[in-house]
Amino acid sequence: MNRIDRRFAALKAAGRTGLIPFVTAGDPWPEHVVALMHALVESGADVIELGVPFSDPMADGPVIQHASERALDKGVGIGDVLDWVAAFRQRDSDTPVVLMGYLNPIEIHGYARFAAEAVRAGVDGVLVVDCPLEESAVLAPLRESGLRQILLAAPTTAPERLSMLCDAAEGFLYYVSFAGITGAARLSTTDIAARVADVRAQAKAPVAVGFGVRDAASAKAIAGFADAVVIGSALVERLEGAASAEEIAGRVALFLRPVREALDAH
């Protein structure tokens, strides 16, 4: 069983809401990525979303853009990201890892080669922002190797398309809470509750809600109606400038623990 599926089954059995932090691989420091991943787990992460830096992150706001630029300036490539996942797996064989990024780095690496290396490293899923279901034929080698393709649904997604996405969903379905880019603060939980309920009723996989979750309060509001909460820009922003593995772990704990507690208190 894929780690993502196992983790969501466990969450469901325990009646808990999943916490999915996003960090950009290589930011703030390439040498501390593995420590950062362990820190996320220690602070309550259920799934780790690891951003693969890309030069043209069209769907990202300034926070993740800049994190991506900093990582690229330090020479981070897709091979490094896979190496870090492999290193993380030496001490953690349970926490699912999803790579999130854009298509071109995978395309250039080669789909079959990427699939084989990602599985060997211990990656569980991929979320390719600019590869909608209609263009996903190229990702077949990834799916055939057992990697879950995490699909997105958005407020703009039309009803027929939503059913198609819900049918095709595997791992989890990522519901984008508003039409916009990452990092914007436009969350309106009342607007999305009904919509997410509808998505959850249809989806063949658990539903995680992301975009606009900034702190314990907003996470808790979402926890009322989602299987999991994704928290990205707010965390990436907190990590900027952290100089050592200890400082990174400290900041992660300070930021993520209250979110975890809020989710569990729900």
Add this chain to the structure above:
Amino acid sequence: MPEIRDFHAFPDVHGRFGQFGGSYVAETLMAPLAELTEAYLRLRQDPAFIAELDRDLTHYVGRPSPVYFAERLTRHVGGARILLKREDLNHTGAHKINNTVGQALVARHMGKTRIIAETGAGQHGVASATVAARLGLKCVVYMGATDIERQKINVYRMKLLGAEVVPVTSGSKTLKDALNEAMRDWVTNVADTFYIIGTVAGPHPYPLMVRDFNAIVGREARAQMLEQYGRLPDVLTACVGGGSNAIGLFHAFLNDRDVRIVGAEAAGEGIATGHHAASLAAGRPGVLHGNRTYVLCDDNGQITETHSVSAGLDYPGVGPEHAFLKDAGRAEYVGVTDDEALEAFHLLARTEGILAALESSHAVAQAIKLAREYPSDGIVLCNLSGRGDKDVHTIAAREGVQV
């Protein structure tokens, strides 16, 4: 690749030109793109819309543009006749207005009240600001901070036309980053905003729509050739940034197999130096800005910074239809360096009294090379995509002249 019978049969319903094109965008954009595709496919067959567009092209843009025999340039070069399709004579000074007039009408039909655009050289920004002013629509233009610096006149023109120019400071601060930023705006403001992409790039239906609106160039030129010369040219050439003026000229001729087609990309300081923007001549298939095409990127798939003396050619991707024409063997794509373009700029100025845009000067340089390959009764038809007023500061600075 199988033999292609009809080049006018592309793209297919998914916006694919063979393996190129498509819609590689975030989920949030799938609905607005579907809405745009639906509206555009309806309008492009609507006689009332076509008549409205024709009226604007005639009375506002000033079409048709002439095909001009550059006689002194031809004599100077000493080869085939060089003919220039004078897109520089259009309102606002380039082919870009063909597309913005068309897209603005689509925007109005869709009830959108706000126009956004990306721009490199500023020509597309100016052409967008122009049509927005004319239709009373709000206009925001995204422009790389580097380009703002080298195209000051166009920035001021946009402001005079009432547009807001937003500097883009992410990435390489040029056209590709402006396009990213415009996409981010669009995704955030889809309800009231229409994104006018300035070239045949982006997700479906943009490569189709922008090509359709510029295809008037080739349709006119083909008819003008038959009428004035009683035959088609031996070879066509145009500069290729994103590829809109080039596909505009080429499209009507794609099924005329005897007409050779050569696109001129920006080779910057030379392809071997790595400082260039020749995506087709030196890139590889990849995915950028919503479509599969040739891109300039490193082995990690990161899009690389490009270089060209002309801001409008400084783009690491290219329209998917050109990628398709290259792989199908229907068109050739070659590099023209900064120096060659500047030399052609001066030569055209002094032999014909025409200041060409630096982008277009790449096409002129290529036309000169091609003219030498053909006998004196041969014909090279070159798209003079824009005028050079916007570039005089760049040229002066490069040549150490104070203006």
